[in-house]
Amino acid sequence: MSERAENSSGTGVPPVQEHGQDAHATRSGTGVPPVLFEPKIVAFVCNWCTYLGADLAGTTRLEYPPNVRIVRLPCTGRIDFNLIVKAFEIGADSVLVSGCHPGDCHYTSGNYHARRRWILFRELLQALGFDMERIHFTWISAAEGHKWQEVVKEITEKTRQMGPYTSLYQISEAPPQSLPFRGGELNAPDKFSGPSAGQSGATPLSAWGGEGEGALRETCRRLLAEDKVKVVIGYGKRGPVFITKPGDVEKLVWNNQCLANLTVYLKRKEIKALGRPAVVVKGCDERALVVLEKESQLDRKDMHVIGMACQGMGEPKCETCDVHVPRFADEVIGETDKHAPETSERWKALESLMALPAAQRMSYWATEFERCVKCYACRQVCPMCYCERCLVDKNRPTVIDTSATDKGNFAWHILRAFHLAGRCIGCDECTRACPAGIDLRLLNLTLAKAAEEHFAYRAGIDPKAEPLIGAYSLQDKENFIR
Known part of the structure; x- marks a missing residue:
């Protein structure tokens, strides 16, 4: 018996298939059975509950697929959103984030803060066209070894059916050539529009x-x-x-x-x-x-x-x-006779984007970010970007690729947008300053709408309101968490 066949029959674990291979391909002429696609799943878990739940599943001999790679962190409140994006970039097919049940946090309220952040971050990923079927959130306590087993089995099987995640940052399906962004015209690489001129509809x-x-x-x-x-x-x-x-x-x-x-x-x-x-x-x-x-x-x-x-x-x-x-x-x-528009009018451009399928949204942003030259004009004109040293400038470790690559550009714009969650005041200076004409306003609108709909919060309106990210409520919705 060959070593390959011996390993396959002896361990019962099929060889892991690389991304891009046909999950049902056969090796003609060899008599070797079809190679099944085995997904790679990254799990970011709380040290005090979910990790112990996974450990309990192991010590009690509960069987579950060996496809999950666990990354243990002190608390779900310490799970940086960049980690989810980075996991997909290095080849993960699905990502799981799991922590203590509300009220059971070792640090009192870490999971409450995490829940609010993930509510907002999910909205951003959805607007960018990420496959939300591949991102999972659960509460698993130290005593729930059986739940860990069930969750891993379910995610593995679901991901296996979906296949490898190959559409990340891909221009696979072109969006329509007419969208109500930036004056109603889509910014395409061969149709450079530059920053808006600020003339249409202006007072003479x-x-x-x-x-x-x-x-x-x-x-x-x-x-x-x-x-x-x-x-x-x-x-x-x-x-x-x-x-x-x-x-x-x-x-x-x-x-x-x-x-x-x-x-x-x-x-x-x-x-x-x-x-x-x-x-x-x-x-x-x-x-x-x-x-x-x-x-x-x-x-x-x-x-x-x-x-x-x-x-x-x-x-x-x-x-x-x-x-x-x-x-x-x-x-x-001075004074003005201008009246406040209908609330629904504020989200028109965003609603047009969200009406597109996820693949087209991803293609739209891949096309937009392809033109980004990493000049950081969007950062320099933003009154909310005041860090002495921006995360993107740090190189020990390098969190974001500083060169204008697909991964680096996506990571930068995701970072910039989410750091403004509950803080962006809608001045749109980032969009106006962008020399490549990227409509960054849509990302800001995504998080502004999420903050208003989920938490009834608008940045810079009420001086007495608590900061959105720095606070939490026991009533924050968690219908996306298992």
Whole structure:
């Protein structure tokens, strides 16, 4: 008997098939039985409950398929979402995340925090086109060896029927050539559209300025002359300007080209060195101040906020904006007759994306991210991205490939989007700044909608509300957890 046949009959374990092989192929002329596809399953488990449950299944001689690779972590609250993505990238066909039952956490509330994070992360993966049939969540206690056995058997058999996960990051099924993203035109590699021009539906430039611009200049002149502030962060003809002298306030403008979110400069060391600032904000920009103060990144007492009533700048975000007048500014200039749109209008573009099959959503994003050059403009213009050293810049270990590869690009945009969960205020500066014209707004909308629908939470609206990710509720839904 050959060594291959002896191993096959002696152990009862069929040889593991590599990805891409036919699960039912026969070896012609050899008489060897068909090679069955054996899935690779990665399980991220809690050290205190699920791991002990798996250990109990072993010590009590419960049989289950040997396809699962266990990765033990202290708590489900410590399972980084990047690990799920990385598992699929290195060849996993399914992923299992399992921890203690609610109320039984060794660290009191780790699984409650994990549950909230996974509710949001599942929504993001679904929008990106991941096969959600391959991602599983369970609660398994240290006494539930039988449940571990059942779960592993079920996942293994289900994955075996689905076959290898070969569609990850693949442009396998082209999405329609007309989608309501970025002005109704799909961004394809051969159809570069660049950043949005911000003109469609905007108030004409001739209708701006006037009293609003004059009042802004006078206000800033007064603040500087009375030494109430040391620098004014405002809009100039060609971009942001930093005014330190009363005589320079004529450089300030207010028109439909005032697109930037100026709150991003409040965290810059160079600006802090100038002294107490005044910052010009629109209604949407002001939400960033609320979030930053919640996260102890600034103190509103240390600045002066000048709010400008906004008629809309013609960007896609303006069509669904419902905060046209700043609510917490120290003084507000101007007024507007704009009314808040219907709530359903905010999700139109996202609903069009979600109406596509998962394979087409994956193809859409693979096509979009293929153009990403890793310039990190989206990070630099975001007021919520203020880490001293971004995770993507760390190389010990290298969490995300810094080169513009399929894996590196997907990992970066997943990381960026999820780090903004419950924090993104919808200024859409990331989309406007992207030199490749990638509609990052859709990823932000995905998590904003999930936060609103699951937790009735909107970032930057209520200064007294608890941060979404830092809190949890016993009533958080877990219908996706077995």
